[in-house]
Amino acid sequence: MxxxxxxxxxxxxxxxxxxxxxxxxxxxxxxxxxxxxxxxxxxxxxxxxxxxxxxxxEAVFQERVEGLCERAQRLSATEDGRTALLEWLHAFVLYAVSARGFAHVLSYEPPTEEPSPNSCGGRIEAAATPLIQRAIRDKAVAPHVTFHDLLTLSVGIALATEHHTAPDIQASRLFRLAVEGLSPEQRTAGGTAGSGPSAPVTGSLPNEHV
The missing domain is CATH 1.10.10.60 (Homeodomain-like)
Structure with a gap:
């Protein structure tokens, strides 16, 4: 036996x-x-x-998923909630575009499907959600932004750039363009939320893998 x-x-x-x-x-x-x-x-x-x-x-990507989760936990201790979230998301996008098949695994789990706690999507959601919630509490990210919004954005960028001649560079460029949409809209004098421009993007995004 x-x-x-x-x-x-x-x-x-x-x-x-x-x-x-x-x-x-x-x-x-x-x-x-x-x-x-x-x-x-x-x-x-x-x-x-x-x-x-x-x-x-899922088994193939298990070790790297653990790395992403551990990185999210480390970043949760940093002072700036927005910088922590953007740094983690950037690392996530870079890994998704560099690891063939990873984006496809995550795309199997649409927002209407509840991933199991041990799935790649389930573990990543559990690790990333505190970063998102903190950024929202700090008013650094719009309150309507959800984990599945960010997952869809990241997977979309990875799938769109994986065959590019320089996928990491192109993915980073698209990510930077998309970041502005994560900012809550500013209130203008005499106006209401939704009438002003998006808050400017601040901080830098490190060009490093997980």
Missing amino acids: TGDRSDARRNYQRILAVAEAEVAAHGAQASQEKIARTAGVGSATVRRHFPTRRALL
Whole structure:
């Protein structure tokens, strides 16, 4: 019995290592059959460990998702709520555009679908929500902005730029253009909210990966 469990763990690790290479090369469309052949196991063994393509992709990106979550926790201790949120979002966009298949995993979870707590989307939402709520409390982000708004924005930028000759540069450019839309509208003299221009974007966005 112990030997069976050891074999299962070895198979899991071998399949996952092969899957990481295949997803890096082919994105979300990586062939599960090819993964099985390269790992030296049957297709049934792959499906026993990863019943669906999504389950396989979730496992491939698990470690980097943890990195994004840990970064969100570190940034929650910084003084400026807006800077913390924008720095994390920028890192998230850069990872999404650099890791083939990652944006597709997140796009499987529309706002109408409640992601499971252990899914990539569920863990990222749990980590990012405090940053968003803090920025809203600081009046640095409009109160109607939601996590799913930012997820849709980030995934859209990643999918639109992943085949660009310089995807990280183009993704950063689009992100900077979109940031203005996250700012609450200013009140003008004698006017009401919604009549003034958007608040200016402040702070810099570091060009670094997670």
